[in-house]
Amino acid sequence: MNDYDRLFQKYNLAVAQNQDLHEQLETKMQQWKNREEQMNINETSIRELCSKILATNRSELALGKQKTWDQMPLDEVIKKATVSLDLYMKNRRELLKELLDESEKRRNEIEKLKDDISRMTAMGLSGEDLSNVDDVQKRIEKEREAEKFIEKMPESLKKQRAKIDRATADEEDDFTESEEDLYGDVGMYEKITPGSIPYKENDKRKEKKEVVRDMAVQKAHEEEIKNLRDEIKEQHWLIIDYIGKTGKSVNADIKQEIKELNSSAYNSALMFLNTKRIIRKENIKNPIRKIMTIIEFTELGRMLYFDKHKKTPAESEASVVRRNHNNLNHGYGIKAITNELKNSGEFVEVTDDTRRKYVKKLGSGIEYIPDIVCKDANGKIVYIEYEVGTTSQTDFEGKVNKMMKVTDTLNIATPNRDVAEKYCTCVKKWIINMTPTRLKNITVRIMSAEQMKGNDNIINNDSWKYVFTPGTKGDEPLINN
Secondary structure (H helix, E strand, C coil): CCHHHHHHHHHHHHHHHHHHHHHHHHHHHHHHHHHHHHHHHHHHHHHHHHHHHHCCCHHHHCCCCCCCHHHCCHHHHHHHHHHHHHHHHHHHHHHHHHHHHHHHHHHHHHHHHHHHHHHHHHCCCCCCHHHCHHHHHHHHHHHHHHHHHHHHCCHHHHHHHHHHHCCCCCCCCCCCCCHHHHHHHHHHHHCCCHHHCCCCCCHHHHHHHHHHHHHHHHHHHHHHHHHHCCCCCHHHHHHHHHHHHHCCCEHHHHHHHCCCCCHHHHHHHHHHHHHCCCEEEEEEEECCCEEEEEEEECHHHHHHHHHHHCCCCCCCHHHHHHHHHCCHHHHHHHHHHHHHHHHHCCCCEEECCCCCCCCEEEECCEEECCCEEEECCCCCEEEEEECCCCCCHHHHHHHHHHHCCCCCEEEEEECCHHHHHHHHHHHHHHHHHHCHHHHCCCEEEEEEHHHHCCCCCCCCHHHCCEEECHHHHCCCCEECC
16 A cells, blocks of 8 residues: 555545544534523423512512612522522411411310300200390309319318219209209308308218218119100110210210211210210310310219119229329320321330339339330330420429439420420420530420321430430430421
8 A cells, every 4th residue: 555545545534534533523513503402491491480489578579670689690689589588488387377376266166165165055945045145144253253263272271172062963964953052062162261161060970961862872873864764865865874884975076976867867866875964974185186185974864774784884984084084184185196107117115104114213102104115126115205384394303303313315295285385494404404414315305286196206316306415415405397
């Protein structure tokens, strides 16, 4: 091959390479063009989105004729939209909080109205009686004042009142006393002074008088049972039998279990039993269900069940809750949170029946009884206290002091966010009183029942609204979303 042939070969190679590079350039230019078109589409979409966000901010609407969002650089528009979005979300959260507060206020008003209706029904007011609204309101206010006065009475006087009531009516029935009898009793206790408290009777005489009273009450109930036999129908017995057999107390659960009655028939039968003083109803607050109706037998109801079945009815769930937790609001709140924790599937064991297995002896006769105990698959135990906002600072500190002798993670659940914030203040005061150095290994976590609903990661700190670590953060909590 001569020099000409070699040069001609190199020329052809260069032409082919040039042609290849030209084709690559055309491909790249087409790709750049497509990308530029997509970028323009994206920029237009981003600007439209930012414009909609900026339109929610009144201060951004007054830009002037020479300055519009379309004329700004895209990054500046995005920054302004981000600030406006943060402001918009903040305003939305504040509005939502106001709506929740207003909703809570309206709910309380509705509860009060329902309570007033129940009182009027219990007082046996007819349509004609209700025509004088002012008179009805005065009677309701008098009854409320009477109940408040009785609640404030010393325990010793309450016991005396209960014994006196037993002579004439069922001591547990809220519907047996007439209005005149109720205010007569209140007037009597208003006059009681330390010097007027009755002397202690001879035990035998006292016992004899109580037996006579009990026989009188039993005889009165037997007469009522005899008169009720013809009035009680099959639908009424379905409810009576179920309550007596199971001891269930939550109205919604009982209603769901009695399949033979539709909603209307059940409600009608329940109203009959309440009117005849066979059962009594009580509405309580619940952190998950909000309002729960609790149903229990009166003494007449228990005797009616015994008269039919010749055996004592099962102890009511409400009675067990009162015994273990002092009151129904606290007890059923604990049960609601326990059910949520069970449904989460995070733990192999969740129980609020802690008195059987989880009582901790701390010495000197002191015990720690947790509200809720959870155990995961690895054997890790989580203790949770449920606080409704009525515990004083002193009692709260006493509780957490006992709790930290059992665990280094103190978990506090509350019915709502306001109560959670209240206990944040309590925890801060406790940390200051104890000094953070004494609590360097302690963690305190707080969340509301609403946040706990559907939460399947209770063990981790990130799942709790407020997390105190006194050893590192002092009395300031970490606040999670």
